[in-house]
Amino acid sequence: MKKNQVVLFPVLLALFVFTSCNAQKNIPVFSKVVYEGNDDIYNENPLKADEFYNPILQGTYPDPAIARKGNDYYLVASSFAMVPGVPIFHSNDLVNWVQIGHVLDRKTQLKVHDTGISASIYAPDIRYNPYNDTFYMIVTQFAGGFGNMVVKTKDPREGWSDPIKLDFQGIDPAIFFDDDGKAYVVHNDAPNKGEELYQGHRVIKIWEYDLEKDQVVPGTDKIIVNGGVDLSKKPIWIEAPHIYKKDGLYYLMCAEGGTGGWHSEVIFVSDNPMGPYEPAPSNPILTQRHFPGNRENKVDWVGHADLVVGPDDKYYGVFLGIRPNDKDRVNTGRETFILPVDWSGKFPVFENGLVPMEPTLKLPEGVEYKAGEGEFFPNGNFTYSEDFNSEKLDYRWIGLRGPREDFIEITKKGLKINPFEVNIKEVKPTSTLFHRQQHKDFSFTTTLEYKPKSEKELAGITAVQSEKFNYVFGVTRKDKKHFIVLERTEKGSSKILASKEIDFKEKIQLKVEAEGDDYKFSYALNGGDFENLGGTVSGDILSTNVA
Template sequence: MKNKKIFFLSAVTLLCSLLMQAQSSSKKIKKGKSPIFSNVIYKGDDQVYKNNPLKEDEFYSPVLQGCYPDPAITRKGDDYYMVCSSFAMFPGVPIFHSKDLVNWTDLGGVLDKVSEFNPHDTGISAGIYAPGITYNPHNDTFYMIVTAFTGNMGNIIVKTKDPKKGWGSPIKLDFNGIDPSIFFDDDGKGYVVHNDAPDKGKELYNGHRVIKVWDYDLENDKVIPGTDKIIVNGGVDLSKKPIWIEAPHLYKKDGHFYLMCAEGGTGGNHSEVVFMSESPKGPFKPSSNNPILTQRYFPQNRPNKVDWVGHADLVLGPDNKYYGVFLGIRPNQKDRVNTGRETFMLPVDWSGTFPVFENGLVPIEPKLKMPKGVVNKTGRDGFFPNGNFMFTENFTSEKLDYRWIGLRGPREHFISIVKKGLQINPFPVSIKELKPTSTLFYRQQHNTFSFSTALDYKPESEKDLAGIVCLQNERFNYVFGITQKDKDTYIVLERTENGKSEIIASSKIDIKGTVRLQVEAVGDNYQFSYALNGIDFKNLGSLISGDILSTNVAGGFTGALIGLYATASNDANPK
C-alpha cells in the first residue's frame, strides 16, 4: 500500500511538472504585436514552358514541380494515389489523388499527427525517406510503408480503407535498412522488399548494398521473423561494383515476378534497373537491357536538361498502358539544383518480357501525350498546377492550402487566420536551429520565379524579426526581414553559408503602413526588394547568388523552400 501511495504522489508531481512546463512553453510564444501576412503571390516563369506550349492532347512532366522526390504510386479501380518523401517537413508523406494520371489533387500528408510523427529535433534532410504505397484488393486496404529517421521510429507501416479520410496509427516493423515497399500476390500473401546493408563482414566496397525480401503477416502487421532473404547482391553486376541498389518494388505480370530498383546513387549516375523471377523470393535475373531509365550518358550542356533520374514505380494507366513515375532534377544555367528532386512521368513499354521507359534513354522532353480521352485541367478546378503558373493566397479561406507546410512541426502551432490575413505568433527560435520554426513554407517550383507578400508589422526589439526566408537547410539560407536596432526600424538581408552568417545589406526604414517584400530569381541570380507604399519596389543590396539554396552545394536531399518567417530570437542584426 505504501509503494502504491508513493507511486501515486510521484505521478501527481510529474503531472504538475508537465503542466507547468506546458504553461511555461506556451508563454514563450510571443502573442503581442505579431506579424500579419497577406496577399502572397508566387509566379513561375521558366523559359522551357514558353518554348514548349502544350497542344490539346499534351501535359507537362514533371507532374509535381519542386521538392516532391521518391514517388510511389498505386491504383484501386479508377483511383490513383501517389506519395513522396517529405524529410523533416510537416505533415509527413505528401499524398495526391488522380483519376487519369494527369490531373492531381493534393490530399495533404499521411503522417499528420505530431503525437505519432514528430521530427522536432532533426535536420531538414532527416525525417521521412522514400515511402511505398500499395492497394491490397484481398482486404480492400491501402498500405503506406516508409522509413522514418526520427524518434526511434525506423520502418513503419500505416493503413486505411480510404486515403481521402485519413490513415491509422504507425505500426513499427522489425527490420533495418531503408526504402521499403509492400507487395500482395494473387494468393493474398504479402511481401516486403527493402534496401539493406550486406551481411556483417561481407561488404565488398563503399556503396555496396543488397535488396531483401520478407514474408508479411497481414493479420498481425509484421514481417515474419526468419523469412528474410537477400534477392539482389550489389546490383545488376556485382563484378562492376554497382552502388546503392535501393528503392525496390515488386510486380507480377503474366505469371512472372519483376523487381525494379534504383542503382547508381541519387546523383548523376542514377538509373533504374529491373530483374525477373518465377518466385517473389528469387532467384532474380537482371534484364540484358538494363538500365531501363537513366540520363547519365548525355552532354552536360544539353538544353532543357533533366538529370539524376531514377527511383521509379509503375502503374497501369487508364488507357491500359503502363506508366512510370520517378524522380529527376531540372538544374539552372549554373547546374544548381534549387528546385530539388521532382516527380516526373513517362509511358512504359511492357510489350516484351521486361518493361522499358519510353524515351527514358534519350534526353527527357518536357511534354507527354495524355492517355486517350483525358482532358488537361492542371491548375484549374482544384487540380495541382504545373508548367508556368501563378499562385495567389489571401488567407481568407478557413482551410489553408496543403502547399503551405511546417518544418519539424505543424503549421497550426504558430498560425492564426485573422481579419487582415495570416498571423504568425513567433517562437523564440531562429531558422538556423534544429527546432520547429514559426515559418510557413512554400516549395520553390521554378528556376525563374517571384514571391511577394504584404506584411503588417512593427518590431519591438532587436530580437523581433519578420519577413521572408529562402531556405535550403538550417546551415544554408537567406533571411530577409524587418527588425529593430536602437529603437529604429530596419530591413535586413542575411546570408548563412555552412552555418556562418553575414549581413549582405540593411537599411533604416520608416513604416507608415503595410510593407511589401519580394524575392525574384532568374536562374542563379536572386534579388530581394521591398516597397514601403506597396508599389514602388527598392532593391536591398545587389543581385546575389542562389548557390547556397542548391542541393548540390548545401548537400542533403531537399529543394529550396520559401517561407513566411517570424522569430522572437533574431540574431540578424543590421550593420
Template sequence: MKTNFKSKIVGFTVLFTGLFSATAFSQSTNSPVFTNFVYEGNDKVYTDNPLKPGEFYNPILQGCYPDPSITRKGDDYYLVTSTFAMFPGVPIFHSKDLVNWKQIGHVLDRVSQLEVHDCGISAGIYAPQILYNKNNDTFYMITTEFSGGFGNIVVKTKDPLKGWSDPIKLDFNGIDPSLFFDDNGKAYIIHNDAPDKGKELYNGYRVIKIWEYDVTTDKIIPGTDKIIVDGGVDLSKKPIWIEAPHIYKKDGKYYLMCAEGGTGGWHSEVIFKSDNPKGPYVPAPSNPILTQRHFPKERVNKVDWAGHADLVLGPDNKKYYGVFLAVRPNDKQRVNTGRETFILPVDWSGEFPVFENGLVPMEPKLKMPAGVTENKAGQDGFFSNGNFTFKDDFSAGKLDYRWIGLRGPREDFISTSKQGLKIKPFEANIKEVKPTSTLFYRQMHKTFSFSATIDYKPASEKELAGIVALQSERFNYVFGITKKGADYYILLERTAGKFRSREVESKVVASAKIDLSKPVRLQLAANGDDYQFSYSTNGTDFVTLGGTVSGDILSTDVAGGFTGCLLGLYATAANNTIPE
C-alpha cells in the first residue's frame, strides 16, 4: 500500500460535481422501515484477554476514528477525530479520567459548517485539532476541509456542549493545521506544507511551517511565516510526509511533535525542542518516540501504523498521556476497521517525552491512570469498547451519535418512531458521489454481526433497500430487496474499482426470489476477511446468499483512502442493479 494518500492529494480538485437538494427524494411512498437493529462484536483478542480490576482496553475508540486530538480544561478532557465526508463531522468525546468517554455530539453538525455533498468519501475533514485557550477561555477546533471551497478553517466555542461557530477561513495552504497558545497571550498556527516552489528534493518531501496568529481577528499575521522543519528529522535520510505538528511548552522550553513516514507501515511520531516557538528546533537523538514499524508482519494481536499523536497532562497532573492512531489488521493483513484511536502513557522524566511501550509490540490492555478506579465502558452512556452488543429499536426520539450519514444530514432522509426507522429514499445510489439515504455505523470488530429487520415492498426495479458494507463509493457490497417484473428479489452486489482507474465494476454475486408477505431479517456476519450475507423470512431460519465473500474491498490496502468499513441501513430510488 502507498503509505500516505493524504499528503498526495493536497491541492487535489474534486472531479465529481453532482448537484444535490435536500428535496431530491423519490416520489414513491415505498419507504422501508427498519426495526430491531443489533450489532455484536466478538473478537478473540478480548475473550483471550479479559480485563482485571484497574485495567482498560486499547484502542479506546474502535473503528474509523483516526487522527485524534485531545485537550483539557480543568478536570475535563475533550477529544476529536477525522471524519472525511461523513456527516455530521468531527465527533467530540468527553472524559474526566482518560478511560471512560462519552460522545457529546459533533463539532461540525450544520451544512453551513460542512459542505461535503459532492466529494469522494476520503475528502472532507482531515486531522482536526481541538485546543483550549486559557487566555480567553475559548475552545478552538482547527482543520482542513477538502470540500466546499473551505480549505483550512477554525471554529470556536466557550462550551463544547453548546455548539460551535460557523467556519472562519484561514489564508494559508497546506494541511494538518494546529494552534499553540503561549503563556504571554501570543498565538501561532503550525501546519504541513509543500516546500518552496522548485525546491522539492524527492517524492514525500514536506516542511512544517509556523505563522503568528491574531486571536482578536482569527487571522494569520501576513509575513510572519517561517519553515521550522525542513523535510523531517534528518534530511540526509530523505524522510517522508512530515505532518500533524503540535507544539507544547514544558519547563520554559518548546517541543514540536510531528508524524513522520506516512500514515501506513512506516508511520511514526518524532519530537523536536527549541527555546522559541518559532525555532530553531533540534530533533531528539532518540527519535522516533512512537512506532510499530520494526516488528514481524505476522504477530499476535498485531497493532500497526502507529503515529499522528497528541499529548495531554493526565488526571494526577504529573503523568502525560498521548492519543494516536493505529490499525489492527486481520489475519490477511486487511484493515477493515480502519485507523482507530489509541492511548499510551508518556514518560517525560527526561529531556524528551517517549511513549511508554510505544516502541515494542503493543498490548491490548493498559493500567488505568493513577487515581482512576472504575471502568464504565458501555455503561451509563459511556462509549463501549472490547466485545459488546449495541441494540437500537429507534424509538428513543433522539438518534444515537454513533449513527452517521454520508455527504449530508441524516435528518434529510430519516424519521424515527415506535414503529422503527423509516428511510425516505433519495434518487441516488450508493455508488454515486452524492448524499445517499443510508444510515451508517462503523465496523468496530474483525468478528461481528450486523442485523436488522426490514418491512418493505419495492414498487419498481428502481427501488431497492437493505444493508450495505461500504469502504467507499467505488468499493462496497449491497445486500438488498428490489423488484424485477412482477417478482420481488433479494440480491448481493459487489462493486470494486479498477486499479489506478476511475472505472468501477459492479457484479451481482447472487440473487433469489423472495417472499415479502412478512418483514425480512437481514444479516451480515464477518470473521476476519470472510463475510456472509444472509436473510430470513420467518425470523429463525437464515439463508446465506452468495456464500462466503471476501472483505478485501472493504480494506484501505485494497480500496485506498482513509476510512474504515461503514455498515449501513440503505434505501434508494435510483437502483441500477438487476437481479439475475
C-alpha cells in the first residue's frame, strides 16, 4: 500500500446475498437490471458530428496503459481486489472501444481472497514486443505473495500465461523494448536506505531484463530519477514510469505529485536507456492543479499517463482523472481520458492538457463515433439493461476477492446468487455481483425474487466504497415477518437508518439512485409504484474524500 497517498476506490453497485447460515436451498434470483445515467454535462454538451466524449471509459478505470500492434490498440487499467482482474479493451481508432475480457481471469493468476478492496492490482503496463511477437502485461499485485509480476500472450483475445514473479521491490513496473532487441524494466521504488529526505520521497529505478529467463538481470539496477523533476522542491511520489524512443533519444515519462490535487505528468530525456535522464524545461506536460476549484465541468487529479502513436501517425496520451460531484466528492472513481499530444518539438505536450479540460474532443479524421453501438463501450448518458439470459455474463459485471462463477448461476428466471456465509464488511470473497457507478446522476434498478427464511438472511442492493464504508439495502426476515432495511456502515460501524415491514408475494423491485451527493433507496411491491425508504442520504461515505 502506498503510504500517505490517496487510495481511491469508486462506488460499486452490487446485487448481493449475505447469510450466516446454510441457505443453499433458499437462493435469490435477480432479473431485469437497468442502469441509467443522466448527467447534466452530457445534456448540456450534445455532440456535434465531428466530436466524441472524454473520458473514453467512465467510472473506475484508473491507471491506463496502452499498446499497439499494427492497427490494433489494447488498453488496460487497474482493478485492485476485483475479480477478474485488469480489464482489457481493444480499438482500431482510439475512440471506439470494446472490452475483450480481463488479463487476470484465473485463480492461478489472481490471489486477492484475503485483501482489502483497494489493495492488490496496481498500475498495469501493457507492451508489444515485435522481436518475439509477444504481448507483456507487467503489474504489482499486493496479495498472494506475488509482488511485481509479468504475464504474456501471443494474442490478448486468447488468454494470458500464469504469472512470473519478478525479483525486485517497489511498484508501478513498466517494460520497454529497444530497437536492438534488448529489454528494460523501470519502476517506482524507495530511495536507498538512509537517503530518505522527506515523506513521499521516491525514486525511479531501471533494470536490464532477460527475455529468455523473463527476469531482471541481477546487479543492473540503477536509480535514474531521484525525487522528481527538482529535488530541491521536495516533489512527492514520482511513479508510473514509461520509456519511449523517438529520433534516437530515450524519453522517460512519469506521474509526479501524488494521486490527489497536485497530480501531474512530467518527462525526462536521455541518449541512453540507462540514463542519465534530464528533465524537460517545461514540466509538467499535463496537469489540472492550477485552476479554481469551483470551475465548471471540473476535471482534476489528472496524470498516470501513457503515450501511443495513433492511426493518423500522431501521438495520443491516455491518463486518469476524476470528475467530482456537487459536493466536490469523488464517487465515480478515476476514469480513463485521452488527449492528442503535440510532439513536434523535442518534448511532448498534451494538447489542452494544461488548460481546464473540456467534455468533448474532435474526432480524428476519418473516424466515426460508435460508442454504445453493438459491442462498443457506451459513453455519455446511456442506459444499460440486463436480463441475464445470455450464456456468458457481460464483462462489466465483476466480483470481489473471488470469481463470479463461484456464486452465480444463470437460469431461465434470471441470475441466481448462491449465498456465501459472509457479509460485505468481511475481507473475504463475497456473494456480490458489482457494476461500476459511471455517472453522478444515475439509477440502478433490479427485480428480486426471494423470501428470506430468517433474520440471518439478507439479499438486495449494496453501494460499496469499501468493506468499511457502504450502504446495504435489502430484504430480510424477523419474527416471521419480512422487512425492507437500509443500513449505513461508516468506519466499519453499522447503523440501521430505516426499516419497514412489507408484504409481498415473491418479487420485489429495488432501486438506488443519486443526484450528485444525494442518494435514495426505494422499493416497489407486487408491480406497484416505488416507495422511498430512509429519505435522502449522503453519498459522503461512498467518496474518496471521506472513505
